[in-house]
Amino acid sequence: MHTVNAYAAPSATGDLIPTTIERRDVGPHDVLIDIKFAGICHSDIHTVRGDWGPQSYPLAPGHEIAGVVAEVGSAVTRHRVGDRVGVGCMVNSCGECANCQAGEEQFCLAGNTGTYGAVDRDGTITQGGYSTHVVVTEGFVLRIPDGLDLDVAAPLLCAGITTYSPLRHWGAGPGRNVAVVGLGGLGHMAVKLAHAMGATVTVLSQSLKKQEDGLR
Ligand SMILES: [Zn+2]
Numbered sequence: 001m002h003t004v005n006a007y008a009a010p011s012a013t014g015d016l017i018p019t020t021i022e023r024r025d026v027g028p029h030d031v032l033i034d035i036k037f038a039g040i041c042h043s044d045i046h047t048v049r050g051d052w053g054p055q056s057y058p059l060a061p062g063h064e065i066a067g068v069v070a071e072v073g074s075a076v077t078r079h080r081v082g083d084r085v086g087v088g089c090m091v092n093s094c095g096e097c098a099n100c101q102a103g104e105e106q107f108c109l110a111g112n113t114g115t116y117g118a119v120d121r122d123g124t125i126t127q128g129g130y131s132t133h134v135v136v137t138e139g140f141v142l143r144i145p146d147g148l149d150l151d152v153a154a155p156l157l158c159a160g161i162t163t164y165s166p167l168r169h170w171g172a173g174p175g176r177n178v179a180v181v182g183l184g185g186l187g188h189m190a191v192k193l194a195h196a197m198g199a200t201v202t203v204l205s206q207s208l209k210k211q212e213d214g215l216r
């Protein structure tokens with residue numbers, strides 16, 4: 001185990017404060033990531049406040065993690081020290097059920113393991129990216145392309161995939177119309193992604209206050 005610095009909530013009502021948390025030793029299939037940036041997602045707030053069920057504390061949230069590989073386990077093949085990588089909302093799954101075998105680990109029949117506040121497959125409670133380091137099994141560590149800065153890559157790991165997935169699923173592209181309700185944290189991602197996919201994009205909003213932002 002390694003003790004690392006983190007920001008964590010001491011209780012459902014307390015502020016996040018500087019503290020330390022434990023990270024497991026790097027196992028054969030694990031990657032140790034030196035975290036450079038972690039996006040802030042509203043799910044982080046819901047979870048630490050206990051809005052979605054009781055939690056164990058201290059709890060460090062953060063599931064939009066971007067950083068650099070600092071160490072790899074002996075059996076790791078996908079990543080090397082120095083790689084620029086990211087971790088999103090999940091850090092583990094059974095790996096054996098039909099959905100995992102199909103690459104749909106988010107639908108793992110045994111339940112996927114959330115990046116924080118979840119019971120991992122070794123029985124420990126996961127802790128998120130508001131910390132200096134994290135140890136994640138290599139299958140849940142994503143490569144970040146060189147052309148993408150780590151700070152802007154981080155929010156893609158939750159807000160980005162949340163909008164990218166349905167756009168891909170429903171075939172957004174040339175000749176298709178996409179309407180996005182609200183130009184917020186996820187909405188602006190959806191606008192940029194759908195536009196990049198070649199779709200005709202419309203923003204639906206209660207006012208024209210964000211018209212310029214939307215067009216830009
Ligand atoms: Zn999120």
Ligand SMILES: [Zn+2]
Nearest residue numbers: 094097100108
């Ligand atoms: Zn599974």
